Amino acid sequence: MRFAKVLPMKYREKVLAKRVAAVLVLSTVSIFCFKAVRSGPRADNTPPQRVLESKPSKPLRTVAIQRVKAGSFDAKEFFDEFGDNVPVIVEGEVKHHPAYNMSLNTLKDLCGDGLVETSRYDATSGSWGGLVDTKYMHLREFVDDYLLKDTNRDGEPPRYLTDGLSLLQVCPKLDLYTPVPKYVSLSVYPIDLDHNKQTNGKRNQIGQPDMFIGNKGTKTEMHLDDMLGPFWMSVYLGSKTFRVVTYWDAVRHFDMYKKKGRGNRLIDQNARSQRWERSRYDDSTGKFEKRRMEIWNPDLDWFPELDNVTVWEGTVNAGDWIYLPSASLHGVRNDDASWGVTINALYPATVDN
Secondary structure (H helix, E strand, O other): OOOOOOOOHHHHHHHHHHHHHHHHHHHHHHHHHHHHHHHOOOOOOOOOOOOOOOOOOOOOOEEEOEEEEOOOOOHHHHHHHOOOOOOEEEEOOOOOOOOOOOOHHHHHHHHOOOEEEEEEEOOOOOOHHHEEEEEEEEHHHHHHHHHHOOOOHHHOOOOEEOOOOEHHHHOHHHHHHOOOOOOOEEEOOOEOHHHHHHOOOOOOOEOOOEEEEEOOOOEEEEEOOHHHOOEEEEEEEOEEEEEEEOHHHHHHHOOOEOOOOOOEOOOOOOOOOOOOEEEEEEOOOOEEEEEEOOOOOOOOOOOHHHHOOOEEEEEEEOOOEEEEOOOOEEEEEEOOOEEEEEEOEEOHHHHHO
């Protein structure tokens, strides 16, 4: 048996002091690390990051959407060239349509009795496109009170006529004025599937084409359309500016899905929010702060991923037509009083197959 060597008292006191000092250092480091972890954001799958003092956000970098002249391509050449790659604006493509440059008064005279769905924009809302406060009214009332007057009725925020009701419900006659361009065919969902399900198939509601009519400054926030199909719009009056991120760019740099293998939160009707958003823990208040991305007023300090994708931007003027590849994220702003018609359509290559 080996006996432990007894150290002198003075030496033992030195060893004990060193051990106590080491424990104190390790405890201090552990407390610091714990606080650092707590101070980081813990929501929306964002990396730990402490809220910094507010400072001006750097500007968003955009790339101009390619523009081509009407008649430059036939349908096959068009999709061979662009397909599901990039957005494109075809200048003058719908100038021969009867709806081209139809005035708001003419539109009102033709379709004034139609019932339309209108909304207003709220930057803080988690709803689709940031649109809230849905109100139904006749088209005549909407044009008179929210487009032709210098100020809105009762000082209300501007309202936007959006895609709640199909053009074929609002004004069937207008369908003859707004033919489908040669590049596309068939709606992805001509029947409103949600409405059909709610009525057990007893009554179908026609879902598309849709009209979008709004005054200067009305807009939709960055969103993703249902069905993830291609998008197009014919603009007949005024102008609309688009900001677009293609799907393949978004899935590489955005956290598009709530959890692996689960639905996309930007199109999940049951999700608490259909907006791109992020939460951070603020040490100064001891609370989480949530912000939703605004593509027309972006904060790259909060959403630095916008600096890693290509944000396409282009203005569609009266008589022009815009095409977006399948499942593109997009936001739209009306630069003046404008109206257009859109369908989430199948393109010829899909129909042929």
